[in-house]
Amino acid sequence: xxxxxxxxxxxxxxxxxxxxxxxxxxxxxxxxxxxxxxxxxxxxxxxxxxxxxxxxxxxxxxxxxxxxxxxxxxxxxxxxxxxxxxxxxxxxxxxxxxxxxxxxxxxxxxxxxxxxxxxxxxxxxxxxxxxxxxxxxxxxxxxxxxxxxxxxxxxxxxxxxxxxxxxxxxxxxxxxxxxxxxxxxxxxxxxxxxxxxxxxxxxxxxxxxxxxxxxxxxxxxxxxxxxxxxxxxxxxxxxxxxxxxxxxxxxxxxxxxxxxxxxxxxxxxxxxxxxxxxxxxxxxxxxxxxxxxxxxxxxxxxxx
Numbered sequence: 622x623x624x625x626x627x628x629x630x631x632x633x634x635x636x637x638x639x640x641x642x643x644x645x646x647x648x649x650x651x652x653x654x655x656x657x658x659x660x661x662x663x664x665x666x667x668x669x670x671x672x673x674x675x676x677x678x679x680x681x682x683x684x685x686x687x688x689x690x691x692x693x694x695x696x697x698x699x700x701x702x703x704x705x706x707x708x709x710x711x712x713x714x715x716x717x718x719x720x721x722x723x724x725x726x727x728x729x730x731x732x733x734x735x736x737x738x739x740x741x742x743x744x745x746x747x748x749x750x751x752x753x754x755x756x757x758x759x760x761x762x763x764x765x766x767x768x769x770x771x772x773x774x775x776x777x778x779x780x781x782x783x784x785x786x787x788x789x790x791x792x793x794x795x796x797x798x799x800x801x802x803x804x805x806x807x808x809x810x811x812x813x814x815x816x817x818x819x820x821x822x823x824x825x826x827x828x829x830x831x832x833x834x835x836x837x838x839x840x841x842x843x844x845x846x847x848x849x850x851x852x853x854x855x856x857x858x859x860x861x862x863x864x865x866x867x868x869x870x871x872x873x874x875x876x877x878x879x880x881x882x883x884x885x886x887x888x889x890x891x892x893x894x895x896x897x898x899x900x901x902x903x904x905x906x907x908x909x910x911x912x913x914x915x916x917x918x919x920x921x922x923x924x925x
Contacts, residue, residue: 678704678714681736681759685714689727689740698727700740702762719764723755728797729834729888733786735759737768741784741794752778754794754807771807773814778805783835783846783888787864791818793843795832802832804845804862819867830858834888838895840864842873846886846899857883859899859914878921882912896925 678685686703699718703711717738718724726743733739736759744752753772757765771792772778782797790809796802805817821843823830834846841864849856859881861874876897877883885902887909892898895916903909912924 679760680715687730687732687738689730691726691728691743697722697724698742699724700727700730700738700757715760715762717757717761717763717765721764721766722757723753723767723770725753728782729784731784731786731835733790734788739784739786739792741781743781743797751776752781754778754781754784754792756812769810769812771811771813771815775814775816776805776807777817777820782831782833785835785837785843787837787841788839789841793835793837795835795845797831797833802830802847804832804835804843821862821866822869830856834886834900836889836891837864838891839893844889844891844897846889848883848885848887848902857881857886857901859883859886859889859897861919874917874919876914876918876920876922880921880923881914882924886912 680702684705686705686707688701688703690699690701692698697718697720699716701713702715702717703713724740724742727740728743729741731739738757738759738761740755740757742753742755751772751774753770753776755767755771756769758768778794778796780797781794783795785793787793792807792809792811793804794807795804802823804821806819806821807815807817823832830847830849832845832847836844838844843862843864843866845860845862847858847860857877859874859876860872861876862870862872866872883899883901884904886899887902888900890898897914897916897918899912899914901910901912914922915925
């Protein structure tokens with residue numbers, strides 16, 4: 622099945638049932654250094670050509686695609702990992718799942734420079750129903766216990782969504798609820814019932830925008846997908862904050878307006894040139910779409 626393209630606007634990339642997967646590939650593949658780009662791998666096709674299995678790929682040496690699955694039939698969810706050039710009906714090269722993982726409705730995943738895996742869980746069943754952040758060692762697979770688990774009343778975590786990690790290992794997690802949109806920051810190495818070191822909140826008087834997807838660029842600037850809770854254009858935003866932003870500080874960049882074509886953005890990524898990739902839930906027609914903005918974009922700007 623071919624991917625339908627937009628007739629208008631022409632500068633939107635593609636229209637997909639699940640745009641968040643495309644987003645992860647687009648942001649990484651074109652900008653990986655030559656030593657990390659995908660190389661030829663053995664491929665095994667089924668008789669009908671419907672399934673592809675790849676081997677000899679290590680995420681410790683080459684980029685990978687990490688995907689959170691909120692449910693896997695057990696109520697806990699999973700993280701599936703694929704080689705960067707995966708396509709079609711490809712088996713994951715690793716899956717993190719099982720009762721010892723601490724996964725509980727995982728919403729987003731990020732990886733630090735040492736390949737440790739950070740997962741934002743919407744809620745945690747133990748010890749009380751609260752959200753959590755679970756961290757897994759590089760190369761983790763199967764029913765692996767986390768090497769860190771941030772949860773408890775002091776964390777202030779309630780309804781996690783996006784997560785990002787800066788170059789020093791500090792953790793940025795967004796809260797997905799309407800009462801108070803916020804981004805909590807935890808120090809590198811944090812675990813247990815710890816309080817965030819600072820929190821970025823929605824400014825007073827702003828509309829009921831949520832904080833969903835989170836990304837950081839090479840300068841550790843913070844990017845947040847901030848949709849308005851309706852399927853309307855012109856109100857959603859991509860906010861960019863300074864690395865040390867705190868409380869209700871004004872963003873450095875605020876991409877919003879009718880020309881942006883943002884409709885319920887739910888995830889964001891940034892490439893090495895600081896171009897901004899956004900997946901949009903769309904207007905409820907069953908298809909999301911991707912928009913891409915030039916580095917330093919702000920205001921009512923069209924995608925490139």
